[in-house]
Amino acid sequence: MSDASIGTPGSYVQSQAIQAKAPPPSPTSRPWTPTRIVGTTWLTLWIVSGLGIVWFLLNSNSVALVFDGEGLLPVSLTHNAKFLTKYGEKFVSGFIITLKLVGVSMLLGVLLSIPMTFMRMSKNRVLGGIAYGYVYFFRGTPLLAQVFLIYYGAGTFREPLESVDLWWFFRDAWNCAVLAFTLNTAAYQVEILRGSIENIARGQWEAASALGLPKWVTFWKIILPQALIVSLRPYGNEIILMIKGSAIVAIITIYDLMGETRRAFSRTYDFQAYVWAAIAYLVMVETLRRAWDRIEARLTRHLKR
């Protein structure tokens, strides 16, 4: 093998020279394997549908650039955001209602779940049985059925409720929703708390007892702080589940984010109502998830090595 460019033509050097090889392919150009084709296609589809949604939203509000040939710039932005001007504020108030519903029920749920957890873990058969039944019922049935049971079911007991002056409470959809959500989330929180308390090693109790600490102090100062650290993640998931679950209160005439969306859609038949709601819920859940991750990382920084 000889290379014409090396040495003088016909010389010994030219006849013996080793031909240069093509350089290896640069590491940045990866081959188009089937997985890469599928992945790229799929990602492109996401991008196209994302752009499609943006186009749909712009189009539904007649947002466009118009060439009018006047002024400093020959183009101007036209828009006709009738839907947003009419329903934008309502969406915001619905958003606040959703946050309020989730916040109030979570707080009440925490208050209710603490005594229920003690009952669930107590050695007393009756108390333990009641707490077990409560948790099993509220975790085993759909939230929708629980809301209906409380809101519509209260109607069966109208007379007895009126006689004890509690009918005003059950007549209001908001109160029933808060009650149902509180009972539901408390049941889940009992399991979160119980699981994390029971997961704390026995040695912690024994060491505290060896130090002469009373049981009460051991629980509040040693067991509970460790248990709460463990339960941070499930608590975060529970808040997200509550936000998503709260959408069903729209069915019992509460105008939360979902309720406002349904109302706007039923009046205008404009599908952008649902698209805005989807964006709002996604942003809410994703923000919370990320914030919770950071809070968790911050609170557990002493556990990292």
Place this chain on the structure above:
Amino acid sequence: MNEIFTLLSFGDMGWGDEIALGVVMTVSLALASLPIGLLLGFLLALAKKSEEPSLRAAANIYTTIFRGLPELLTLFLVYYGGQILIQQVLALFGEFYFEVNAFLAGMIALSLVFSSYASEAFLSAFRAINKGQYEGANALGLGYVQTMRLVILPQLVRLSLPALSNLWLILLKETSLVSIIGLADIIRYSNMAARTTKEPFLFFSVACVIYLVLAVISSGGISRLDAWAKRGEISR
């Protein structure tokens, strides 16, 4: 007391037969969504653990969307959005009226949600399988499909079963949402019965009890499945 039995009896006087139809609808919807959700979830898990970054990103977008949206909203997006989309496509070919089947919309929405959660269950099960299992299968001369079928899948079933059975119980409860788009499930019939007979507490209690019974039956099935999946383990 007798009155309650009459209301719940089968036949013209009672609502027993209607509610039984609702139970069939609920169970068949859950059973129809399960295999699609499992298959999609498995494929998503494969995508998420692939070395190809674009595939991982695409699968993660899917999970973020369907885990972040409320199930009810996903259902509405599929039901109304699907209807509008199909109608617009059909309008290109002429005038057609098309109505999306509520069962199909419910099945699609529930499968989408189920698959995004199931993919996480499969993914963590994949991560729990030791690398040595793949190397051992490779050393025996097994190809990719054989490794998957004979070595990885049996372990995957065992490892992901607790999370998946939890998801099944959640799926069973979430089917109640389709009553809102008009599918005649347990909640829908209970609602109708409650309105007609003015006994809302009775009928919604019955609905709750039916869901509890379904959960108990499922738990029984799951524990048998669990015992089957663990048949290779040494009992201690």
